[in-house]
Amino acid sequence: MNDEVRELRELLPAVEAAVRAVGARLAAARPAEPIPGRTAAEAMAHFAELDGPAAAELRARLSELRPGAGWVTDELEGAVPAEGEWWLCDATDGAVQYLLGQQQWAVTATLVRDGAAVLAVVHAPQLGGRTYRAVRGGGAELDGRAVAPPERELAVAVAGTSQPPLVAADGPALRRAGASLTAVLAEVLAVRNLGPTALQVAQVGSGHLTLFWEYGMDAGNLLPGALIAAEAGAVVTDAAGAAWSTTSDSFLAAPPGLHGEVLRVLATVA
Structure with missing residues (x-):
């Protein structure tokens, strides 16, 4: 240590x-x-x-x-x-x-x-x-x-998502949020918004949610959960697979074995 x-x-x-x-x-x-x-x-x-x-x-x-x-x-x-x-x-x-x-x-x-x-x-x-x-x-x-995120098949995944507080003023993020919801819904068991963004992202780390994604800049809400999920062993990136930072305009947290599959789904969102 x-x-x-x-x-x-x-x-x-x-x-x-x-x-x-x-x-x-x-x-x-x-x-x-x-x-x-x-x-x-x-x-x-x-x-x-x-x-x-x-x-x-x-x-x-x-x-x-x-x-x-x-x-x-x-x-x-x-x-x-x-x-x-x-x-x-x-x-x-x-x-x-x-x-x-x-x-x-x-x-x-x-x-x-x-x-x-x-x-x-x-x-x-x-x-x-x-x-x-x-x-x-x-x-x-x-x-x-x-805690550590258990691996699951995408078909039985329960995904979480949310929107930044000011997403209505961000046209591209608003459009991608809607398009990605349609894309992810077709691949997973269910999509839910279970309340606070930080709590949902943290739940990916413990497996209480399988994955979480979001479009728009939202560092204030994402930072605590992102650290918890990453330290638990989840992969935390933006929606294109690049390292997530406080200036990223999208977010994804998922178990290592599932992360790539979710990226392929999100790649269909132009």
């Missing part, structure tokens, strides 16, 4: 504790019924009343752990600094589900160094308290046990 892995593994329990504390507070505050709001502005105002204090608490806890790390203020923008050490976090990943009183939401915390994730925690408080965590070069865990 090298020094960086040792340092990150020592930091991991404290990060998980911070994420769990914020998750517990949000879970206790989440209404059972959908948050009222006829317009998007009204709904988001209600949400901000809950998410704002939770985000501030998460920032305070993590800043105490790494006083020298910066803070990415808006994970929806997708821009991740290429240099230095930064926290990229989402107190309520899956805001849409949270607003509707559903349980498919998570709290995420990712430590980024020079544009790459080196530590990630994804915690789903109301899905059995399931917690994924990983450090770069140190493997991935689900609830304290090491």
Whole structure:
């Protein structure tokens, strides 16, 4: 175990504790019924009343752990600094589900160094308290046990997908998202969108989803799950098979034996 892995593994329990504390507070505050709001502005105002204090608490806890790390203020923008050490976090990943009183939401915390994730925690408080965590070069865990993606035939695969928050403004990504859905549906058992992007990508690492793909730039949502999936042994690339980075305009995570097959399916999307 090298020094960086040792340092990150020592930091991991404290990060998980911070994420769990914020998750517990949000879970206790989440209404059972959908948050009222006829317009998007009204709904988001209600949400901000809950998410704002939770985000501030998460920032305070993590800043105490790494006083020298910066803070990415808006994970929806997708821009991740290429240099230095930064926290990229989402107190309520899956805001849409949270607003509707559903349980498919998570709290995420990712430590980024020079544009790459080196530590990630994804915690789903109301899905059995399931917690994924990983450090770069140190493997991935689900609830304290090491995970790896099982190999399956494409015909029995359950695929996950989603869209970046601002995909409607990205015409090519919007078109490819629709075309790829048609292409993948013809080859797999089922396609689902199971809530937070980070959680779905992490689930590829443990086999709870077989694969996940997406079009559009979405680094803020993809980074934590991408690290977890890759450390578990999944292959993480863009939709053309090139190495995925925070500036990639597409994403694919799949088990090694299936990744090439999925690339061939996605290659039919012009």
